[in-house]
């Protein structure tokens with residue numbers, strides 16, 4: 001998978017050099033290209049913003065630098081077309097299901113903005129011939145889109161084949177489509193068996209895999225009911241057997 005990111009703060013993406021994503025890049029599973037938007041702002045001050053038409057707070061990012069920058073990225077591979085992902089507070093929710101859709105794409109182009117966002121003509125220009133998604137990572141307001149790109153790149157990158165390794169499968173994730181979809185993970189434990197008077201639940205030491213699976217599902221249901229009751233309502237009744245309903 002190729003990922004391009006255009007930003008006025010490319011240094012914001014230093015975290016993509018480390019850990020899971022950094023290793024995936026070293027192994028050639030992921031190919032990340034960072035671009036400084038100001039390289040396509042040709043005035044002496046490398047200006048990328050201006051006042052909003054119609055008045056209103058803040059500044060809006062000018063269309064010209066973005067248009068030239070996106071054209072330059074598209075020219076990198078004229079036989080392919082990236083899916084463009086625009087982080088914005090007014091976008092569709094970014095979910096595990098959307099991450100699974102994105103991991104199937106060979107090429108993603110992220111356009112994190114600052115100020116009050118990008119002149120709307122930019123995505124109108126590319127939306128006529130490319131897939132352009134406006135996406136939000138949550139119902140709170142950030143100062144720009146870079147943090148959202150870090151979140152999305154990690155959520156998508158960890159799903160790439162070979163990134164998580166054999167020890168872990170994304171299929172077991174919370175929110176992953178399937179039986180565990182809409183269920184939060186339950187508690188996890190490791191050695192020692194007793195720590196400051198706190199013991200590991202006996203069932204987990206029993207070696208009885210069927211009972212352990214049932215206990216984990218019960219705990220997942222309890223935590224979901226406690227922290228995200230609305231997700232329980234979305235659970236397919238067929239996946240809730242009589243035992244679950246007892247909880």
Ligand SMILES: N#Cc1c(-c2ccc3ccn(Cc4ccc(CN5CCCC5)cc4)c3c2)n[nH]c1N
Pocket residue numbers: 087088089091112113114115116117135136137138139140141142143144145146148
């Ligand atoms: N993903 C995601 C995001 C973002 C996000 C993503 C990208 C940018 C680019 C700039 N900002 C700052 C900003 C702040 C307020 C507004 C609303 N204004 C009211 C009047 C006109 C707009 C628009 C932008 C961004 C914020 N915030 N929260 C998320 N989940």
